[in-house]
Amino acid sequence: xxxxxIGSAIDEGRVRQGQEDFLLADRELALFAVADGMGGHRGxxxxxxxxxxxxxxxAKERLDDEPLTSEWLARAxxxxxxxxxxxxxxxxxxxxxxxxxxxxxxxxxxxxKALGVVNVGDSRLYLxxxxxxxxxxxxxxxxxTLERQGRLTRAEAAVHPQRNIVTRALxxxxxxxxxxxxxxxxxxxxYLLCSDGLxxxxxxxxxxxxxxRLADPDDAARELVRLANxxxxxxxxxxxxxxxxxxxxxxxxxxxxRILSAVHGPDRVLAEVRESGEHVALALxxxxxxxxxxxxxxKDGKEAVEDPEIARVRHRSLMTWRVMVFGMVxxxxxxxxxxxxIYTGTNTYYVGFDGETVAIFQGKxxxxxxxxxxLEERTGLTRGEVPEGxxxxxxxxxxxxxxxxxxRYVANIEDxxxxxxxxxxxxxxxxxxxxxxxxxxxxxxxxxxPTENTPT
Numbered sequence: 001x002x003x004x005x006i007g008s009a010i011d012e013g014r015v016r017q018g019q020e021d022f023l024l025a026d027r028e029l030a031l032f033a034v035a036d037g038m039g040g041h042r043g044x045x046x047x048x049x050x051x052x053x054x055x056x057x058x059a060k061e062r063l064d065d066e067p068l069t070s071e072w073l074a075r076a077x078x079x080x081x082x083x084x085x086x087x088x089x090x091x092x093x094x095x096x097x098x099x100x101x102x103x104x105x106x107x108x109x110x111x112x113k114a115l116g117v118v119n120v121g122d123s124r125l126y127l128x129x130x131x132x133x134x135x136x137x138x139x140x141x142x143x144x145t146l147e148r149q150g151r152l153t154r155a156e157a158a159v160h161p162q163r164n165i166v167t168r169a170l171x172x173x174x175x176x177x178x179x180x181x182x183x184x185x186x187x188x189x190x191y192l193l194c195s196d197g198l199x200x201x202x203x204x205x206x207x208x209x210x211x212x213r214l215a216d217p218d219d220a221a222r223e224l225v226r227l228a229n230x231x232x233x234x235x236x237x238x239x240x241x242x243x244x245x246x247x248x249x250x251x252x253x254x255x256x257x258r259i260l261s262a263v264h265g266p267d268r269v270l271a272e273v274r275e276s277g278e279h280v281a282l283a284l285x286x287x288x289x290x291x292x293x294x295x296x297x298x299k300d301g302k303e304a305v306e307d308p309e310i311a312r313v314r315h316r317s318l319m320t321w322r323v324m325v326f327g328m329v330x331x332x333x334x335x336x337x338x339x340x341x342i343y344t345g346t347n348t349y350y351v352g353f354d355g356e357t358v359a360i361f362q363g364k365x366x367x368x369x370x371x372x373x374x375l376e377e378r379t380g381l382t383r384g385e386v387p388e389g390x391x392x393x394x395x396x397x398x399x400x401x402x403x404x405x406x407x408r409y410v411a412n413i414e415d416x417x418x419x420x421x422x423x424x425x426x427x428x429x430x431x432x433x434x435x436x437x438x439x440x441x442x443x444x445x446x447x448x449x450p451t452e453n454t455p456t
Contacts, residue, residue, distance in 0.1 A: 002106055002113060002185050003246035004030060007217030007239075009225040013197055014233030020044030021195050021238040022052045030106035031059050031068075034123045034238050035099045036195040038169065043097030047084055051099045051170050054080040059105070067108035070116040074180040077101060077118050077170070084171030098169035102137055102193050104242060107182065114182040115191075121166045124199060126207065127183070128190040133208035136191075138179060140168035163200065190217075191242040194224070197235035201228040217241035341368055349376065349406040350397040356383045358394060358413070360406045365397025376403065379410050385417055 008025045012018065020037035022045075035051045037044030058076045062068060080101065088094045100121025107116035117125055119137040122144065127134050138144070142165040143157040157163060170176055190211055199207065202224070210227065214220040221239040228237045350365050350373070351358065358381035363373030386394060390413060400406040 001246065002030070002244065004106075005217050005243040005245045006032070007219065007221040007241040009218075009221040010238045011225045011229060011233075011236070013235050013237055014229055016234075016236055017041070018045065019236055020048055021197070021236040022048035023193075023238050023240055024052045024056055024103075025240050025242075026056065026059075029056070029059050029063065031056065031103065032105070032191075032193055032240050032242050033101060033103035034193040034195055034240055035101045035170075036121065036123050036197075036236070036238070037097070037099040038166075039094070039097030039171075043094050044099070046087070046094060047097040047099035047171050050083055050087060051080045051101050054083045055101070055103060068105050068116065069109070070107050070114075070180055070182050073103070073105055073107060073116045073118050074178045077103070077120060077178045078176060081120075081170040081176045082174075085174055088171060096172075098166075098171035100166065100195070101170055104191060104193060106185070109182070113185070115185050116182055117180065119179045120176055121169050123193070123195050126192040126194070126204075128192070128208065128211045129186075129188075131208075131212055133204055133211065135204070136183070140179075141166050158200075158203070164196065185244045187244050187246060189244045191244075192224075193240040193242070195236060195238040197233075197237035198224055198228050198239055200235065201231040201233065201237075211241070217243050342371065346371065348399065348401065349403050350399045351394055351406050351409050352397045353383060353394060354378060357381070358383070358386065358410060360403065360410065361397070362403075365399065376406075379414075381410065381413060381417075386413060387416055387420075 004027060006025050006027055008023055010019070010021055010023055018041040020041065022035045022037070024031060024033040026032070033052050033055055035048035037046070037048035039047060055076050058079060059068060062072060062076075084097065084099070088097055100123040102119045102121070102123040102125050103117070104125060105116045107114055117136060119125065120140065122139040122141040123137075124139070125136045127136050141163065143152060143160045143163045145167060146152040146160075147154060147157045152160065168177060192207070192211060206227065207224065210223050211220055214223055218241075221241045224239045225237045346363065348362075348364055350361055350363075352361055352365065353359065354361075354375060357378050359378045360376045361373040362376045363371060365373065367373055383391065398409060400409055
């Protein structure tokens with residue numbers, strides 16, 4: 001037999017005037033629920049009470065004949081929705097009222113027992129397992145949707161001004177989508193059902209530390225409410241703490257194997273994992289939201305083999321929009337780099353030597369990666385005609401931005417050669433000497449005629 005230890009606490013908080021939360025913690029029924037009403041003080045209070053009371057009444061009627069099942073639990077939530085819609089139709093002052101609903105119940109499967117979970121809205125179910133806290137339910141709220149899409153970080157979502165807007169609730173429409181799945185009851189596991197008045201005031205680390213520190217579930221629930229009020233208490237606060245205190249092994253289905261089924265949403269995706277000698281603790285949905293609740297190790301110390309369906313969903317969940325954007329940016333960077341290389345290698349020119357002839361090449365001197373320069377045109381100039389100061393420059397490859405520039409560079413060389421060849425020759429006049437002779441008395445005489453400086 002599976003037995004639970006239970007604690008609960010509820011408080012208006014320090015700001016709200018009135019209580020729109022409602023809870024159910026029935027050990028005999030093994031049914032636990034938290035609802036957070038909306039639609040004004042009267043409408044919110046009526047909505048949360050009516051939803052939980054309908055679920056409680058239907059469970060008692062069901063248990064008179066047969067045990068609860070996950071399928072029944074999801075249908076019961078739909079019936080609670082029907083009750084809210086009908087009540088609002090009868091009383092115009094309640095138009096627009098609604099409520100969240102998160103519930104946990106011991107359910108019967110085909111030869112096994114499990115914990116059935118249902119959720120609509122942003123009230124939450126947490127699991128503290130081996131000291132680690134994990135959010136089991138998925139919030140149906142605007143900020144949670146934006147966070148899952150990668151448009152908000154978790155920190156931004158926690159302080160977003162529209163974090164109280166829910167995208168699903170009971171009483172809003174005639175049909176409601178209900179998240180539903182099962183988890184194997186494992187002795188020592190601790191569950192927390194709570195309204196947003198708790199987790200909007202306390203982060204997961206603070207919640208986890210409190211659940212680890214206080215062994216008594218009543219003490220833990222009351223302390224969580226106290227801490228939430230101390231942090232601001234801006235909303236009604238509700239906590240239900242459920243400890244799995246005993247499990248006689250009723251989850252055995254065959255040959256000592258224990259099974260956990262995970263069912264999520266209207267498509268009722270079912271995944272099963274079996275493992276000898278130990279409970280399997282797994283919660284799975286089509287977004288892999290509860291990816292950290294994996295099967296326990298086997299008694300021989302080996303890790304359980306991952307189910308192919310679980311691997312498929314987990315791998316698919318890695319393809320977030322952030323990964324896709326990063327991939328697209330990476331591809332664009334590579335494409336831009338390749339484009340730059342191709343442009344540089346095919347749209348630039350240089351003047352160089354093709355053997356002993358001056359030529360114009362398309363590309364970069366020496367080439368760029370796989371792109372080799374191509375001969376564009378040969379000129380009529382030879383190496384010997386090029387002015388000595390330009391030879392080394394052309395040997396290295398004189399780069400030009402386009403073909404016209406390269407042609408102008410060659411034309412300039414030709415102009416220099418032509419100018420050098422047509423320059424006038426100035427004759428060289430050999431130097432002359434004039435000899436002044438002195439008379440015997442030391443006086444100069446008439447200068448002699450110039451003489452040619454003829455080599456001897």
